Amino acid sequence: AAAAPAPGATATSLLRRYRPLQTRAAGGFGSVEICLDSRLQRRVAIKRMPLASPDAFAPAETVAQALTEARTASLLQHPHIVSVIDFTYDAAYAYLVMEYVDGMSLEEFLAAVDGHSLTYDEAAAVADALVQALSFAHENGVLHLDIKPANVLIDRNGHVKLTDFGMASLASAAGFGGARGGTIGYMAPEQLRGETVDERADVFSLAAVLYESLCATAPFRAATPADSEKRIERGVVFPSDLLPGIPQAAEEALLSALSPLPEARMASVPAFGDRFLSGLGDVREGRKSLARLIARLTSDDADAEEDEPAERAARVWELDPQKGYLGSRTDRARPLLHGAVTAVSVGWACWALLGSGGVTEPAGRLVVALAVGAASFAAPQIGSALLYCGLA
Incomplete structure (x- = not known):
């Protein structure tokens, strides 16, 4: 393999094309810059990740293998996965150039909304998107292994996307955090222990995120992997004790997926999604609600947040092919259109019938035709009866 470029060389070439605008995140394992x-x-969003921890030695072969895995995982193309535009590295850092999601993370969203939790509709929208993203990744042989609220992004249209595929293995290879590739509080116990993992580890992490999103508490968050594992063994408070109205199927899905034993969990993400989403809420309504809240929370104009919520809510709608354009804008569109067509048809027939009589x-x-048409608009059966009597 060719030698890695000198430290900073790749960054210099990147910055010739991408102009930094804002720093969105900075921590021990990398930073995120919003660039033009x-x-x-x-x-675009550029994530810069150091390839070696100052507190640990990472063999070059291990880092090279992790870079290959991260680059392969980043090639996933799916509507609910953040697209990767470019991936490169030098001797010191790896650089991931990703699409810019204009919105906020689920972590930021939960911290900002009242109750620090999602409604059932909103939780259904988030879960539906994440289930689709993870199912696609697993079908292509990629595990995420670092599902957490900070890696779930929601844009201003209410669309949910999952990011940082492949970054867990890179973080582990670089010697960061001792978290074995994930984040303490969301990792399955087998991942905490460094054992072999499969799709069921992602099922566990997904369920932990959804439990926190509904119940406003992260049940396994702890300072060390050992403490987190103890909490997992102890189990969680039943969701129904915190949310009396939660559907039974959703609660059973969460409890099963959060089991400390992999064999007790669902074998796949789609199996978990089918049970969790059964009767939980309306996905479309959840996306609309998320869009309204994201627009308000990310607005730069404080006055607009207070004075224009109704106007903004009216603009948030989504085309439903079954209902058509008007039906997607308002639930009353179909009966109103039906009544209007009936009124015009019956009114015209009444006009012609009076002339024939x-x-x-x-x-x-004109007066009689308008009166019968108005009656038909209110109740088509009335107009039909009047027209039949006139014909008789």
Whole structure:
């Protein structure tokens, strides 16, 4: 393999095209910069990750293997996975150029909303998107292993995307955190112990995120892996004790997926999703609610947040192919359109029928036709009855 470029060399070439605008996150394992792509005039997010921890020695072969896995995982293309535009590295850092998601993370969202939790509709929207993203990744042989609220992004349209595929293995290889590739509080016990993991580890992490999103508490968050594992063995408070209205199927799915024993969990993410989403809430309504809240929480104009919520809510709608354009905008569109078509049809038939019956006075014919049409608009069966009587 070719030698890695000198430290900073790749960054210099990147910055020729991408102009930094804002730092969104900075921590021990990397930072995230919002940048402007000077060629395509669009915003991107660039994540810079150090390839060696100052407190640990990482063999070059291990880091190289992790880089290969991270680059492969980042190639996943799915509507609910953050797209990766470019991936490169030098001797000191790896750089991940990703699409910019204009919104906020689930972690930021939960911290900002009242109750620090999601409604059932909102939880259904988040769960549906994450189940689709993880199912696609697993079908392509990729585990995430670091599912947490900070890696779940929600844009201004209420669309949910999962990010940082492949970063768990890179963090572990670089010697960061001692968390064995994930985040303490969301990792399955077998991952905490450094054992072999499969799809059921992602099922556990997904359930932990959804439990926190509904119940406003992270049940396994702790300072050390050992403390987190003890909490997992102890089990969680039943969701129904905190949320009396939660559907039984959703509660059973969470309790099963959060089992400390992998064999007691669902074998796949779709199996978990089918049980958890059964009767939980309306996914479409959840996306609309998320869009309204994200727009309000990320607004730069404080006055607009207070004075224009109704206007913003009216603009948030989504096309439903079954209901059509008007039906997607308002639930009353179909009966109103039905009544209007009926009124015009019955009114015109009444006008023609009066003329055939010898009523030649236009004003009289118009009054009767309008009256019968109005009755048809209110109740089509009334107009039909009047028209039938006139014909008889």
